[in-house]
Amino acid sequence: MSKELIRLKNVSVAFEDAVILDNLNIYFNDKEFLTLLGPSGCGKTTTLRIIGGFLTPTSGDVLFDGVRINDVPPHKRQVNTVFQKYALFPHLNVFENVAFGLRIPKTDENGKKVKIPEKEITERVMEMLEVVNLKGFEKRSITSLSGGQQQRVAIARALVNRPKVLLLDEPLGALDMRLRKDMQNELKRIQQAMEITFIYVTHDQEEALAMSDTVVVMDGGKIQQIGTPEDIYNEPKNAFVADFIGESNILDGIMHEDYVVEFFNRKFKCLDKGFAPMEPVDVVIRPEDIDIVAPEKGQLRGTVTSVTFKGVHYDTIVDFKGYKWLIQTTDYHAEGSVIGIILNPDDIHIMKKSEYSGMFGDYSSYSEEYDEIGDASVELDEEESEDEE
Amino acid sequence: MKNKLSGLAVPYVIWMAIFVVAPIIMMVVYAFSTSNGNFTFGNFADMGLYASVFGRSFKLAIIATIICLLIGYPVSYMMAKEGPRFQKVAMVIIMLPMWMNFLLRTYSWMSILENNGLLNQFFASIGLFDLINNIGMRMAANPELYVPIDHFNMIGTQGAVVLGMVYNYLPFMILPIYSVIVKLDNSLLEAARDLGANNMRVFRKVILPLSLPGVLSGVTMVFVPSVSTFAISRLLGGGTQMMLGDLIEQQFLGGAYDPYLGAAISLVMMVIVVVCMAVMNHFGEGEEQAVML
CATH class of the missing domain: 3.40.50.300 (P-loop containing nucleotide triphosphate hydrolases)
Structure with a gap:
């Protein structure tokens, strides 16, 4: 520029x-x-x-x-x-x-x-x-x-x-x-x-x-x-950006050392460094980056709780030990089926904790999340009516 | 659905037929009749005698309308630009006199404008006439012949009649203009400024043309009652400023009883007013659509 x-x-x-x-x-x-x-x-x-x-x-x-x-x-x-x-x-x-x-x-x-x-x-x-x-x-x-x-x-x-x-x-x-x-x-x-x-x-x-x-x-x-x-x-800087731009699963994690992060009591390799040892962080995983594999091959194992057809892909909500993730996949996995997932180092993005930590990126209340996304049109209407006043 | 609802209009149609259409037909018939009931154009020929009354009526009504516009537009504009609180108060102040009877209001002006009325008494009490007489005496070539004054002649003048019209009809100018300006989309004004227009240009190129429909209906609502008024000219004109309304009234109720002539005058006045309005609305057509947007 x-x-x-x-x-x-x-x-x-x-x-x-x-x-x-x-x-x-x-x-x-x-x-x-x-x-x-x-x-x-x-x-x-x-x-x-x-x-x-x-x-x-x-x-x-x-x-x-x-x-x-x-x-x-x-x-x-x-x-x-x-x-x-x-x-x-x-x-x-x-x-x-x-x-x-x-x-x-x-x-x-x-x-x-x-x-x-x-x-x-x-x-x-x-x-x-x-x-x-x-x-x-x-x-x-x-x-x-x-x-x-x-x-x-x-x-x-x-x-x-x-x-x-x-x-x-x-x-x-x-x-x-x-x-x-x-x-x-x-x-x-x-x-x-x-x-x-x-x-x-x-x-x-x-x-x-x-x-x-x-x-x-x-x-x-x-x-x-x-x-x-x-x-x-x-590379979203905080949970707000990660959530506002596209869909994100945001989890609490702990940075053990450079390139190693722990969440779900499991250590994962990642590409981020420069955090203090054992620093609490936000971990972002984009729904489209997650690879679904057979349950026995996965790093994590979860149960599908809902599937929505979105045209190009399925929005699949998967329950991992009570924590729900959104996974976008072109393969259909029926509700109730058990799946495994694999996270590659470049699928995992680490952010410093911010005032937005814990506010976004949880798909436990999936339907509400959808209302929020659908709000774009409602929001516009509100702005217009404000103008008219 | 449509047919069901249209039944509701029947009473109104009957009402219109009896009280609007029938009188107009009767007026037209009378205007072309002699007292024996024969057809004639004579009533219109007789009107030539009253050309001066026609002239005065239109002159005073036009002056009153212009003054109302000159006062009403800035007032409406300022009101529209102020906050809602100011608007409410201003609206009450403007409407307040209208809650009083029309004749009462006009009678009040009589007692204000009379030769020994409130205004002249006030001028006398501040010594205005003494001052004028003093100066007049000195300026006069022959002080012996100077006639001192003790009042201004206000009642019975055309000025008094115009004042009465302006006072009575000003709200009819303010309200339509105000309601158009207050509804103007602020983003239009911002857009004009954004494109480089200063305040004067924003007013001339955007606000004024877009408020024209309000101006047109204001002008109509002031001009039409002004040109046909009779109470104002009677009370404030002191009988010397006869207008069309007075003339017509005389033909029906007054000494000059001639309802055929009265109907003819009414008809001519109506035609002139309708033509005026049609011409004006023609000019305002484009803008009228604009406001519908």
């Missing part, structure tokens, strides 16, 4: 007693696709609003290209936003929506107001409508467009101003699954074609992993982990 463009330094936001952002330190590189990922209320949208200029932090600095911009109002920032519900102007047609920013006179170096000539406006709008695949829609009214089309108008309206940074606040939240997937590819393509920074907010971990160069996982107003999608998935 190239040079740093935006930096948030010790940024905190508090409303009355509630702390929304807690001493946030983060930087955004030029031309990268960065995603702020976290559950609702984690502070990701607040972070975006600070960069957009709609919210002034209670304390801390916002730097743009090294210049402090805390007090620069939104209309003077080289940043444009795609809003959650698009926020298109209903009284203007597609063309005029996209041209809105271009029609505003800009102040040049000499302090003179400069208007963009009408011919150039038309050219740039048409060019942008082509980028978002909306050629021929310029005369259409906003109300006559589908959700995906409105979404693309919103993106064109922001990008036509050639911002250095595009902020996207859960822009695909209102679209159905299929359209979402298409738009994810589309966004990635646009970002690469335009060569600008995208800062993307979402609570959908799949979306984050699929599109981003860098993922920032947030919770409780704090950054939990920053890294590439692979890093975040393979």
Whole structure:
């Protein structure tokens, strides 16, 4: 990645007693696709609003290209936003929506107001409508467009101003699954074609992993982990990240020495080192990494308590001495059957104990866990109703 | 289902037929009749005598509507931008006078504006007239001929009539505009600022066009009762500022008894108002749809 463009330094936001952002330190590189990922209320949208200029932090600095911009109002920032519900102007047609920013006179170096000539406006709008695949829609009214089309108008309206940074606040939240997937590819393509920074907010971990160069996982107003999608998935820093990104079995373990961890009263080889001798740790095992073998060949032996068909694989819940794991496997193992498992050293990931230890990664109450996963849509509805108030 | 429910509309349809449609038909019939019941256009020809009344009515109603808009829009805007607590209080203050009888309110203005009314008494008590007379005396070429004043002429002027209209109908301007602005999606305003619009431009390019439907219905709701009022012009105009309402009333109840002419005037007024509204709504059509969104 190239040079740093935006930096948030010790940024905190508090409303009355509630702390929304807690001493946030983060930087955004030029031309990268960065995603702020976290559950609702984690502070990701607040972070975006600070960069957009709609919210002034209670304390801390916002730097743009090294210049402090805390007090620069939104209309003077080289940043444009795609809003959650698009926020298109209903009284203007597609063309005029996209041209809105271009029609505003800009102040040049000499302090003179400069208007963009009408011919150039038309050219740039048409060019942008082509980028978002909306050629021929310029005369259409906003109300006559589908959700995906409105979404693309919103993106064109922001990008036509050639911002250095595009902020996207859960822009695909209102679209159905299929359209979402298409738009994810589309966004990635646009970002690469335009060569600008995208800062993307979402609570959908799949979306984050699929599109981003860098993922920032947030919770409780704090950054939990920053890294590439692979890093975040393979090397989660704590139980929260491990649970929020994909599915994880998280167990209590004890690190005996480098490369040796004990859990279930059994020592396993692993690839982690650098812990104090006999340090208590969290052990993460991804459900898809577990190999099921015949009971007598396994390192551990358990009983299948539930099987759910998920299309590509089966979600199999296996009881190991009262502790339930989720195993994802393409083989069917009937409920009640006894199986063995083998854990290879690279299937085992060790994390330091954190405030999240013991909160996640237990599949004993499997159905509830599923409700929680299904909450993604409920959560979105809640956010929308908040907006309407 | 549809048929079952449509039965519920029957009483309303009957009501409309008896009290809305029938009177309009009667008005049209009367407007084209002589006292003997013959068909005539004469009633319309006779109206030429009252051209000045037509002119005054529309002039005063337009002035009152403009003043209501100039006061009402900023008030609505400020109200909509304040918190819900302020909005509730402001709403009560605006509605409060409307809980009083219309005539009572207008009579109160009479006693305020009269030559020896509250306002003139107040001016006298702070010595305003003495001051004016003093200055007038000195400025006058011939002080002997200077006539000192002891009151302002307020009652019986067109200004008083306009004041009465504005006072009575202002809430009808504020409420529709307020309810449109308060419902404006804040993210639209943020989007406009995000795209580089300063506050002035956000207002001109987003808030104003999107609040136009509220303005249109406010204008209608102020203009229509203003142009046809008779109590306000009678009480505050002191009989010298006759308006269409007064003219029509005179034809039916007053000394100039001529219901045929009265019906003709009513018909013409109605047509003019309907045309005005149709033209205005035509301009507002696009925005109206926008608000439905």
